[in-house]
Amino acid sequence: MKVLKFGGTSVGSAQRMKDVAKLINDGGQKIVVLSAMSGTTNTLVEISNYMYKKNPEGANDIINKLEDKYKGHLDELFSTEEYKQKAWNVLRKHFDELRSYTKDLFTLFEEKSVLSKGELISTNMMNFYLQELGLKSILIPALEYMRTDKDNEPDPAYIQKKLKELLELNKDADIYITQGFICRNAYGEVDNLQRGGSDYTASLVGAAIKADEIEIWTDIDGMHDNDPRVVDKTSPVRKLHFEEAAELAYFGAKILHPTCIQPAKFANIPVRLLNTMDPSAPGTMISNQTEKNKIKAVAAKDNITAIKIKSSRMLLAYGFLRKVFEIFESYQTSIDMVCTSEVGVSVSIDNKQHLPEILDDLKKYGIVTIDDDMCIVCVVGDLQWENIGFESLALDAMKHIPVRMVSYGGSNYNISFLIRESDKKAALQALSDILFNNKK
Numbered sequence: 001m002k003v004l005k006f007g008g009t010s011v012g013s014a015q016r017m018k019d020v021a022k023l024i025n026d027g028g029q030k031i032v033v034l035s036a037m038s039g040t041t042n043t044l045v046e047i048s049n050y051m052y053k054k055n056p057e058g059a060n061d062i063i064n065k066l067e068d069k070y071k072g073h074l075d076e077l078f079s080t081e082e083y084k085q086k087a088w089n090v091l092r093k094h095f096d097e098l099r100s101y102t103k104d105l106f107t108l109f110e111e112k113s114v115l116s117k118g119e120l121i122s123t124n125m126m127n128f129y130l131q132e133l134g135l136k137s138i139l140i141p142a143l144e145y146m147r148t149d150k151d152n153e154p155d156p157a158y159i160q161k162k163l164k165e166l167l168e169l170n171k172d173a174d175i176y177i178t179q180g181f182i183c184r185n186a187y188g189e190v191d192n193l194q195r196g197g198s199d200y201t202a203s204l205v206g207a208a209i210k211a212d213e214i215e216i217w218t219d220i221d222g223m224h225d226n227d228p229r230v231v232d233k234t235s236p237v238r239k240l241h242f243e244e245a246a247e248l249a250y251f252g253a254k255i256l257h258p259t260c261i262q263p264a265k266f267a268n269i270p271v272r273l274l275n276t277m278d279p280s281a282p283g284t285m286i287s288n289q290t291e292k293n294k295i296k297a298v299a300a301k302d303n304i305t306a307i308k309i310k311s312s313r314m315l316l317a318y319g320f321l322r323k324v325f326e327i328f329e330s331y332q333t334s335i336d337m338v339c340t341s342e343v344g345v346s347v348s349i350d351n352k353q354h355l356p357e358i359l360d361d362l363k364k365y366g367i368v369t370i371d372d373d374m375c376i377v378c379v380v381g382d383l384q385w386e387n388i389g390f391e392s393l394a395l396d397a398m399k400h401i402p403v404r405m406v407s408y409g410g411s412n413y414n415i416s417f418l419i420r421e422s423d424k425k426a427a428l429q430a431l432s433d434i435l436f437n438n439k440k
């Protein structure tokens with residue numbers, strides 16, 4: 001069985017929902033994970049903000065507008081009164097519940113419930129629409145199987161057991177519709193898998209049922225979306241290793257939500273990224289297979305700060321790095337690149353919120369200098385150390401560019417350079433010329 005996930009824009013209007021219905025109506029049995037219609041979760045966040053600020057009128061105003069919008073969607077989606085009414089009965093219940101929260105104390109608990117409404121609504125609409133078309137579609141409520149533990153981590157054993165039971169109960173269905181993003185926590189309360197979490201749902205569901213494949217449908221073609229951070233290549237990237245996808249996720253390349261990679265990778269289930277706007281395109285396949293001797297992409301990230309701590313005491317000393325890293329940890333600041341020598345260490349960070357305090361604390365251990373407005377440029381592909389050639393090509397591309405740090409060997413799939421932001425364009429161009437277009 002396959003798992004298909006459609007994001008907010010892919011179900012962003014009645015017409016888009018109809019397009020999705022066409023895509024999933026191919027006879028095969030499948031689980032379909034849906035996001036909320038685009039913009040809805042943001043609107044629900046806004047409603048919660050009004051409620052936290054004890055402004056029920058503000059909240060009510062937005063709820064009523066949202067309700068009107070959905071009435072319009074129902075008019076457009078359904079062609080029979082019967083199914084429109086069925087859908088409306090469910091939607092009205094959710095809107096009434098939203099309104100009820102404006103009367104009482106509003107806490108995190110209520111907020112989670114408010115945020116769950118987008119997916120509860122979109123899945124009901126789709127399910128009734130498919131039934132109106134005469135398809136054997138059934139709703140599998142995420143709140144009955146998707147669960148997190150006390151550490152807010154998904155509980156795979158519970159998910160697998162419950163999902164299996166639910167599928168077993170509804171054996172005859174062809175299409176199982178379910179909500180992305182939402183879950184129950186260890187205390188049985190409505191909760192969620194964090195913003196953008198529908199990809200994560202798809203990955204967890206795919207792993208739980210040992211799906212043949214997980215398809216993530218978006219309205220962009222993963223690697224070919226003119227994302228300025230990824231250098232334009234002559235051909236789109238068709239295959240990626242999970243770790244290549246993970247490397248690229250940091251650079252904001254719109255590939256896969258980072259959390260989504262782990263369950264599918266672990267269960268060895270390929271994830272295919274597909275484009276709802278161009279459904280017959282082959283998309284990008286992400287799996288545990290490495291494409292040998294291939295560089296896949298070059299990506300960059302701005303707003304990086306490099307920090308160098310130089311200390312003669314580091315020579316032959318142990319525990320120096322731990323002390324340095326602990327300072328970053330105490331300010332909840334994650335380190336991205338690290339380069340060491342016998343007398344110093346340089347690290348890069350992308351969150352400057354606590355930079356003054358961090359610098360202050362680091363001064364205990366050595367002479368501290370920083371370089372601001374830097375940028376990480378990274379080359380992603382088959383960069384296993386035994387391979388030869390690509391490291392020197394990448395370095396060669398940087399021959400006219402001042403390089404502050406180089407990191408290679410942290411994974412089998414990446415070389416990173418830290419350079420000035422102002423040199424980014426030139427660096428990306430040079431790397432692209434040399435690595436993809438064989439220009440020297």
Ligand code: ASP
Nearest residue numbers: 035041181195196197198
């Ligand atoms: N609707 C949720 C959000 O906007 C989850 C998702 O779309 O993946 O964050």
Ligand code: MG
Nearest residue numbers: 385386387388
């Ligand atoms: Mg090598």
